[in-house]
Amino acid sequence: MEQLPVDGDTLYLGIDGGGTKCRAVIVDACGKTLGVGNGGPANPYHGVARALESIDNAADSALRAAGLPKSAKSQLVAGLGLAGVNVPSLFQIVKQWEHPFKEQYLTTDLHIACIGAHEQDDGAVIVSGTGSCGFSHVNGQSLILGAHGFPCGDVGSGAWIGLECVKAVLLDSDQLGPQTVLTDLVAEQLQARGIMIVERLNGAKSSDYAKLTPLVFSAAEQGDEVALRIIQEGADYLTAVARRLWATNPPRMSMLGGVSQRIVDWMDDDIADRMSEPLRQPEHGAVRFARTQHEALAEPVA
Incomplete structure (x- = not known):
């Protein structure tokens, strides 16, 4: 019989939402991967409803892989890294989503890719896949280069x-x-x-x-x-x-x-010659982002 996590145990959900697919991972408080899952396109620029549905489906898929029921979704602290939310209006729409998770922390897919690649907040990445862009995050300051989308930009993609x-x-x-x-x-x-x-x-x-x-x-x-x-x-x-x-x-x-x-x-x-191999996948960067945000809010005020 499927069991819910023990009360007090924190489970983290990492979401990497791109224009063609959505990847999810569920990790326990010790950092152990419990389950991974996939969903459809999750770039709200190409449709908010579809993106949110893909996130939900990817979370369900990861829960099944972890041997957990759908009801455990309400215990997940979710980190969402989505393409398209560098557009301020879309960021606000997704941020205000009545999500099914215990907590939701939203950022761009570039940010979580950077965190995952370096297993720390500071670093830089250049993405050259179907699209292209550059991103750095240093001392709390972010810089995005490109990310203008096809066919307006994406040179080198x-x-x-x-x-x-x-x-x-x-x-x-x-x-x-x-x-x-x-x-x-x-x-x-x-x-x-x-x-x-x-x-x-x-x-x-x-x-x-x-x-x-x-x-x-x-x-x-x-x-x-x-x-x-x-x-x-x-x-x-x-x-x-x-x-x-x-x-x-x-x-x-x-x-x-x-x-x-x-x-x-x-x-x-x-x-x-100065490029370094990425250390983890973006969805694990989303987990780290969620955990950092969750723990920061949980710290007692001095």
Whole structure:
């Protein structure tokens, strides 16, 4: 029979809510992981109701994995790190949510990624996945660079690389730009050429463009000048982001996201060599954030 936690035992829920999925972990007061779970997209910028539902579902999934009933949700001290809440209006909406948890502490997905990567509050991260951005937190002061979203920003990300690839291929197709092997590679992957590429990508999401990223890296490694230009431009942008973040004097910096593992090799050597491996996943950073906030509020007033 499922048992509720003993009264007085504090359980922490960490939520990493992104634009494509939501990850959850439940940890006990000793730091032991009890269960992990997943949910759908949790960026309120793309729909508040859907984001909150994804958070709830991810929490339920983690509870099941921990062998706990849904009713235990009311005993969880939850740390939520969500994409999109760097927009002040969305932060307020989620903060005012009538959540099912014992306590809820909200911050950005960048903040919890940074905490998890360094297992401390101070540090810096560069994210290069489907999107891109930079973040540092030092002595209570945060700096966010980028995070403007696709297609407005996200330079050096998978979505940006994919879009630049498509633009170059279309120029080549119209004989208005340099020839590139990307034209044949894209034609093979999308089963389309010229204007048919535009039709195929009608309504495409950032993640759809990001699927073209491996083609660009492959072409660049073969010496294709167009692909080289795209990858180097993205790497130069991320190098500039790193230099601005280092100027805030963080103790460590890490690169996160699927594209980061490949594009770091194209960044300036002095920057690439200073990167540190992330220590924990963002959802564990959310747990640490929740625990810090909870314990601070529990401290007696002198």
